[in-house]
Amino acid sequence: xxxxxxxxxxxxxxxxxxxxxxxxxxxxxxxxxxxxxxxxxxxxxxxxxxxxxxxxxxxxxxxxxxxxxxxxxxxxxxxxxxxxxxxxxxxxxxxxxxxxxxxxxxxxxxxxxxxxxxxxxxxxxxxxxxxxxxxxxxxxxxxxxxxxxxxxxxxxxxxxxxxxxxxxxxxxxxxxxxxxxxxxxxxxxxxxxxxxxxxxxxxxxxxxxxxxxxxxxxxxxxxxxxxxxxxxxxxxxxxxxxxxxxxxxxxxxxxxxxxxxxxxxxxxxxxxxxxxxxxxxxxxxxxxxxxxxxxxxxxxxxxxxxxxxxxxxxxxxxxxxxxxxxxxxxxxxxxxxx
Numbered sequence: 001x002x003x004x005x006x007x008x009x010x011x012x013x014x015x016x017x018x019x020x021x022x023x024x025x026x027x028x029x030x031x032x033x034x035x036x037x038x039x040x041x042x043x044x045x046x047x048x049x050x051x052x053x054x055x056x057x058x059x060x061x062x063x064x065x066x067x068x069x070x071x072x073x074x075x076x077x078x079x080x081x082x083x084x085x086x087x088x089x090x091x092x093x094x095x096x097x098x099x100x101x102x103x104x105x106x107x108x109x110x111x112x113x114x115x116x117x118x119x120x121x122x123x124x125x126x127x128x129x130x131x132x133x134x135x136x137x138x139x140x141x142x143x144x145x146x147x148x149x150x151x152x153x154x155x156x157x158x159x160x161x162x163x164x165x166x167x168x169x170x171x172x173x174x175x176x177x178x179x180x181x182x183x184x185x186x187x188x189x190x191x192x193x194x195x196x197x198x199x200x201x202x203x204x205x206x207x208x209x210x211x212x213x214x215x216x217x218x219x220x221x222x223x224x225x226x227x228x229x230x231x232x233x234x235x236x237x238x239x240x241x242x243x244x245x246x247x248x249x250x251x252x253x254x255x256x257x258x259x260x261x262x263x264x265x266x267x268x269x270x271x272x273x274x275x276x277x278x279x280x281x282x283x284x285x286x287x288x289x290x291x292x293x294x295x296x297x298x299x300x301x302x303x304x305x306x307x308x309x310x311x312x313x314x315x316x317x318x319x320x321x322x323x324x325x326x327x328x329x330x331x332x333x334x335x336x337x338x
């Protein structure tokens with residue numbers, strides 16, 4: 001049993017004699033399982049107390065770099081601010097940098113500026129490109145941990161991913177569409193905000209595979225781009241409307257849903273079912289007006305808590321390493337929106 005505390009201190013915490021603790025730590029005979037558990041618990045408690053003492057008065061600055069529509073960035077900021085008062089191990093100060101569209105060069109330049117000025121951690125939502133991966137690796141080499149949010153970066157040095165089970169979301173969308181549409185002939189429109197968002201790629205792959213298995217007569221038309229921004233999304237969708245016949249369903253993985261619905265309506269199209277992501281204010285209004293049928297949602301506050309805990313564990317301000325569980329998808333309808 002590894003530890004870094006004097007035997008007398010462990011004994012005092014466990015309420016046992018030093019000789020008993022010594023027998024436990026050296027795996028000697030004639031020690032009950034209950035006594036071993038008491039010693040293990042005492043070491044765990046001392047580790048937690050040590051982390052709290054180390055964190056007292058510490059101020060940590062974390063940078064959030066997010067490429068996303070303003071409506072989503074606003075939700076991330078609100079979620080982060082909601083969990084901050086519940087973090088007792090240190091004073092965490094988030095700094096937000098967000099744009100609706102960030103080029104690869106802009107993302108890299110932002111990360112390099114953070115590298116130069118210093119940070120205790122970066123929470124990143126960006127495209128998975130070679131230059132971005134290289135910047136993430138440089139941050140990690142400088143002991144600035146990087147946590148990816150909602151969409152991952154395939155850089156081996158990143159600390160962890162927090163966010164939605166993207167493949168599970170894609171399968172769920174296919175299941176819902178199959179239940180509503182059945183195996184009728186027609187078209188399903190599947191939209192992504194950008195081809196380089198790895199999370200959306202995972203959603204699309206799982207969606208296509210599952211829907212093809214369940215409804216082989218449906219034809220999937222894919223649309224990438226627009227970054228979830230209204231004008232860009234509408235422009236791209238208008239350009240492919242001639243390829244959409246007998247529209248049965250829409251699976252929107254990257255937002256811009258009001259523009260998608262308005263563009264379809266302008267061309268006389270109304271799908272039987274529309275599946276979208278995230279309960280932001282725009283999607284809430286669209287659902288309550290029965291323009292969206294299903295919203296695949298996950299708890300951003302849990303994501304933020306997991307991100308902060310990952311950073312604190314990295315800086316040894318928590319008693320033990322923290323795993324960052326993947327958020328399961330919640331299916332919301334106009335009838336159960338909280």
